[in-house]
Amino acid sequence: MSDAPLYKNHVLMLSQSFFIKDNQAELLLHAHKYDFDIVFFTEVCEFVMAVANDEGDGLYVIDLDTLHNMQADMQDGRRTLMLGELLQRLPGDHSYVYLQSARQGGRFLLQQRLVDSHCLAYAEKPIANDVFVDKLFNLFVQKKRGDLVRMVVLGEVDGLDDAALLQERLEVVRHADAQTLHMRVKELRPDLVLVTDTEYARTDAIVRVLQKNIEADPVREITLLQRHPDTALTRRALADGFDTVLAVAEPGLLEAQLVNRANKIRINKDLIGKDRATGLLNKVGLQRKAQDLIRRAALEGRPLAFGIIDIDKFKTINDTWGHYFGDIVIKRLSLTLAPQLGEWDLLSRFGGEEFVVVFWDCTLEQGHARLDAMRQAFRAIPFEVARGDLRHFSFSGGVAAYPEHKSENELFLRADAMLYEAKQGGRNQVCTEPAGRCRVAMAH
Structure with a gap:
């Protein structure tokens, strides 16, 4: 027992x-x-x-x-x-x-x-x-711990406690050159950019260059740190595109303000990038994080496994026991998958009954094994559809690998094709395609 x-x-x-x-x-x-x-x-x-x-x-x-x-x-x-x-x-x-x-x-x-x-x-x-x-x-x-919020700081800010901010899930990256800031922001994709008034006075086009980039993140906040009250400077900064202006205060007070901003950004990111029913990434949130993970994998020479999951016969579940019960099945699946993820893995409710998982530093064979273990864990859950009436449900999955497939779109299309093979092969199984053939973990 x-x-x-x-x-x-x-x-x-x-x-x-x-x-x-x-x-x-x-x-x-x-x-x-x-x-x-x-x-x-x-x-x-x-x-x-x-x-x-x-x-x-x-x-x-x-x-x-x-x-x-x-x-x-x-x-x-x-x-x-x-x-x-x-x-x-x-x-x-x-x-x-x-x-x-x-x-x-x-x-x-x-x-x-x-x-x-x-x-x-x-x-x-x-x-x-x-x-x-x-x-x-x-x-x-x-109650799950919030995502890390990244802040790039341009200019000298005395007394800012980077370690204390990291404890609050706010990572500080310092940058010294205003004319290369836009490249650093493109590389790191920070959520918050903090520019001192000294740097803004030297190069007032900083924020315009950041804001006009067609790939600019709509959630990102660009904040001016103002050491001395200057109404004219504040007006010009807001007209140039700064989102907020913070007055320099005691270091602890500035940190508290930055933590509050980070929490607001985290909420906005959740509204845009997370599924309200499960708390998992949605399609928008997955796209950004998957692209970041692929970029990191390329830099570090690490493999990725990209899996797509689809609950078997979900329409029948909805038609037989109602959409409310179907929502419960989706939430229970999210609870089953989430604890089996590593720190850098991604999990998304991609839409309806479809989920996407990205395994960091994971080969195709390892990704197949991990996704199949998830399948077995979900299959083992008893659902009480009525008092004393227990049922078990299943999902099918397909897995593709990076660097064999380079982009997020290629990985999705290949994994989706493998999911189709799993469905056509009888459901409740996971398919991959190493060496040009489909490997299937047969249903238990």
Whole structure:
């Protein structure tokens, strides 16, 4: 028997009154479809102890009506638990999801107190089972560490702590020559460019050259760092195309401003480049990152394996159990694939039931083996389509390799052709084409 937990994620929930429309069993049914479990607690001390001892990356949910119910229990000799006491007892190294009634939600001071008390999110009741579970799934996705944001700095900025910024997922690259900045930006594709007012005064065409490039990233921010207040300079900088102007402040304060900018950029990139349902890269996000990875592979002489995945008979799944259930299958597949990726691998929901994975420093043979292992892992998942009715689903895959195929488009077309071979060959298998022949990992 394996000691591995049945579900990859878990929710610890403190609630004395079951607020959901239906019942606990129904809520758990929905949660299990999304591959997480819910453990219910009715006593604060037990909940606090469980949170403190939890070594996983769970979500911790508190129904504020617990306080009201404890007041009602005073006749049985139980002491009233006040909100302040509850918040004090909660371990401070975790964040919490607070559930409240509409009446509680209308009290601004209560919301302020919650958000100042390690609040990950709050929600109002009543809320349907499926909606609540879907929101919790989205929180699991959002808790993943954000992508690295890269900033190129032109000019001398005293006291900027590059190491501290890197801890906040903001990488600093310093550049000294204004006239080669556009080439450096083309090479690195940074998300943020910081130009000092001294460099701007020397070469005022800097930002115009960056902004007019037809390949300029629409999300990239170009910021002027201004040492002394100068309204005329600010107006000219904004007219030239700078997105923002930051005043030089204490180094720690400047770093805080840059981290905030990086977080905003990260959100904008997510809106443009990530799939809202799964949190994975979408077609736009994959294109940029795959091109960057191919460029890096060329510089370092590394191989890549490019795989395309398509869920088998997905239309039948939708037609038989509904589009809502089809969405669950897609999300469960994303949860199955993501943990098997390396640090530099890419995973995208390319569209509908189709996914793309790019394996860094990986040969065609290794890519075939890794994608087939993913196929087997997904095939092993039981889906409860109705109470007591378990089904298993599958996907087919095709793999192509770099440097045999040089561009992202060539890799996609070759892998897509191999996916077609897998579908035509009976589905639930992965095809590659080494030495001009199709290798198939037969279905289990």
